[in-house]
Amino acid sequence: MSDPRPTIGIVTFPGSNDDGDAALALEQLGADARPVWHAEQELPDDTAAVVLPGGFSYGDYLRCGAIARFAPVMQAVARFADDGGLVLGICNGFQVLCEAGLLPGALRPNASLEFVCRDVTLRVERTTTPFTTRVEPGQALTIPIKHGEGCYFADDRLLGELERNDQVVLRYEQSPNGSVGAIAGVVNERGNVFGLMPHPEHAVDPLLGSGSTDGALILGSLVDAARERVLTAA
Amino acid sequence: MKATILVRPKPGILDPQGEAVQSSLRQLGFHVAEARVGRVIDLELDDGDGESARAELERACEQLLANPLIESYEIALDG
DSSP states (O other), X not given: OOSOOOEEEEEEOTTBOSHHHHHHHHHHTXXXXXXXXXXXXXXXXXXXXXXXXXXXXXXXXXXXXXXXGGSHHHHHHHHHHHTTOEEEEETHHHHHHHHTTSSSSEEEOOTTOSOEEEEEEEEEOOSOSXXXXXXXXXXXXXXXXXXXXOEEEOOHHHHHHHHHTTOEEEEESSOSSOOGGGEEEEEOXXXXXXXXXXXXXXXXXXXXXXXXXXXXXXXXXXXXHHHHHHHHHO | OEEEEEEEEOTTSOOHHHHHHHHXXXXXXXXXXXXXXXXXXXXXXXXXXXXXXXXXXXXXXXXXXXXXXXXXXXXEEEO
16 A cells, blocks of 8 residues: 555544444544544644544434534534645535535535435546545445435526536435435535535445445545645645 | 614524423323524613614624524513
């Protein structure tokens, strides 16, 4: 594995539950995964990327992600993103980023009203983001989802904007939750903040789930980009 | 002073909860063409004048209580 191991901060909110899996997956892919508690005011000094993991932060009270957005660490995350830092939000992390205004759109209860927990096939629409460089254009990925509120919503105006700016990174082959445009993941306009409902961290170790390791393509891309940042800064 | 805030899914926004409620009501024999489910938030405010309280509540709705992209809100002040 090529050095250095970039530091990737993994934020734990009260109610986060995929922080451990995210850390394990990123460690396996060559990063130094550093836990960051939600009450921290600052990110670790050498942070090269930040992950907001899945779970049910603050019990999903009010709306998913609505309260987590006000955690002290989120101000540091917003500053980090503003400076061009790489931020990845997975599932609940995606909801938090939308509520915080770091990503466009909102996530609503699934159209079926059911919690869906299964592998889905994803189409990668853009391979030029720091989160998708390891993916071949047009490649289909198999990655699990597990959520009750993953129905992505953007009004017509916003949707047009996302399509024009090429901000839709992932789409479901078949929408499992009623998302507009079958959208599974979007980046901000600058391309340094990415949120997705599927869980790449659950598809890295072949011993987990269905055995797909396609999640490593996304998290591995993030590790590559984070390492690049460390090397550039050095 | 008391305040009641009604938060509703905006028209046109898919409301699966409302659909489930509507279909359950119909199964019970109620003649319901549509149901939408929102949220009520009751607040007890520090004393102050109504106008500034309303302005403050609007900020509270925009910042936290509602997500303006998908929800509308109504503020009712009492007392």
